[in-house]
Amino acid sequence: MHIYGPVPSRRLGYSLGVDILPSKTCSLDCIYCQLGHTDKKTVQRKKYFDVDSILSQIKNAIAAGHRIDYITFSGSGDPPLNVFIGKLIQEIKKNTSIPVAVLTNGTLLLHQSVRHALSNADLVVPSLDAATQEIFERVNRPHPSLKIRQVLEGLKNFRQEFCGKIWLEILFVKGMNDSPAHLKKLKKAVAEINPDKIQLNTVIRPPVEKSALALNYQELEKIREFFGTKAEIVAEFDKIRHRPESRDLKDAILAMVARRPVTLADMSKSLGKHKNELNKYCDILLMEGKIRIVIHEGKKFFKSQKQKNKRAMKDKK
Numbered sequence: 350m351h352i353y354g355p356v357p358s359r360r361l362g363y364s365l366g367v368d369i370l371p372s373k374t375c376s377l378d379c380i381y382c383q384l385g386h387t388d389k390k391t392v393q394r395k396k397y398f399d400v401d402s403i404l405s406q407i408k409n410a411i412a413a414g415h416r417i418d419y420i421t422f423s424g425s426g427d428p429p430l431n432v433f434i435g436k437l438i439q440e441i442k443k444n445t446s447i448p449v450a451v452l453t454n455g456t457l458l459l460h461q462s463v464r465h466a467l468s469n470a471d472l473v474v475p476s477l478d479a480a481t482q483e484i485f486e487r488v489n490r491p492h493p494s495l496k497i498r499q500v501l502e503g504l505k506n507f508r509q510e511f512c513g514k515i516w517l518e519i520l521f522v523k524g525m526n527d528s529p530a531h532l533k534k535l536k537k538a539v540a541e542i543n544p545d546k547i548q549l550n551t552v553i554r555p556p557v558e559k560s561a562l563a564l565n566y567q568e569l570e571k572i573r574e575f576f577g578t579k580a581e582i583v584a585e586f587d588k589i590r591h592r593p594e595s596r597d598l599k600d601a602i603l604a605m606v607a608r609r610p611v612t613l614a615d616m617s618k619s620l621g622k623h624k625n626e627l628n629k630y631c632d633i634l635l636m637e638g639k640i641r642i643v644i645h646e647g648k649k650f651f652k653s654q655k656q657k658n659k660r661a662m663k664d665k666k
């Protein structure tokens with residue numbers, strides 16, 4: 350299944366997610382990634398899936414008549430790694446007026462072919478967490494061939510060639526890329542890229558590495574002031590609690606974890622929903638304290654919080 354949602358998103362309204370990569374295919378292995386470790390760290394663009402089957406799933410989702418504010422390429426890695434992304438965007442634009450967004454880590458924009466492939470999108474949201482190679486390697490753990498100098502060059506060239514909107518996202522990890530000296534360098538790099546918006550984020554969702562800690566709202570607010578009027582905070586802190594939610598899906602997840610610990614892949618298989626959609630509801634249940642995460646042999650499992658509480662009560666007696 351390549352489609353998930355439409356899921357409510359603060360930035361994009363109701364977003365129909367399109368996932369065009371096998372999990373998890375990326376040029377980076379960010380310490381804050383919520384999808385786990387990168388299995389296939391690559392910069393090679395490939396033909397991953399059949400274009401017609403992806404397009405027919407998008408058509409069916411639109412025909413279902415739900416509100417869709419954006420058709421958004423995101424998901425199990427960096428979407429431009431799929432060599433067909435340009436063709437997919439072109440075909441979507443032929444068939445609907447719904448705007449198309451691409452969420453990308455931005456590393457492949459150094460290639461003219463990738464910049465060209467994204468040229469028909471309405472909105473591109475690249476990320477940039479580092480202005481130096483040292484911090485790039487510490488936070489994003491890139492493919493060995495990637496140099497931050499070239500990534501920055503790619504972003505600048507894309508800005509000059511692309512007619513749509515660019516919202517540059519920066520994710521801050523406490524003690525990693527938030528020092529005053531690094532902030533100065535990032536600000537300079539961002540000014541040279543000249544995006545339409547600068548979106549500031551932090552580690553809100555459970556990261557792959559425990560060492561990846563979030564900034565608090567006040568710290569992020571100071572950074573927002575430092576970056577100036579184009580900057581906005583997109584980290585959803587406790588706003589995630591107030592998202593519209595599907596009672597049925599939350600109940601179905603709770604029923605599953607009450608029986609046994611499950612991974613996102615297990616849930617996806619048995620509930621017939623995309624992992625990214627389920628991840629959003631797991632985040633809500635985590636924040637509500639109804640489920641918890643346990644790591645076993647490098648895999649992330651979700652467990653019911655009730656079982657732990659019951660055991661604690663027994664121990665007290």
Ligand code: SF4
Nearest residue numbers: 375377378379382454
């Ligand atoms: S770029 Fe995105 S998908 Fe890739 S490792 Fe970083 S956070 Fe995960």
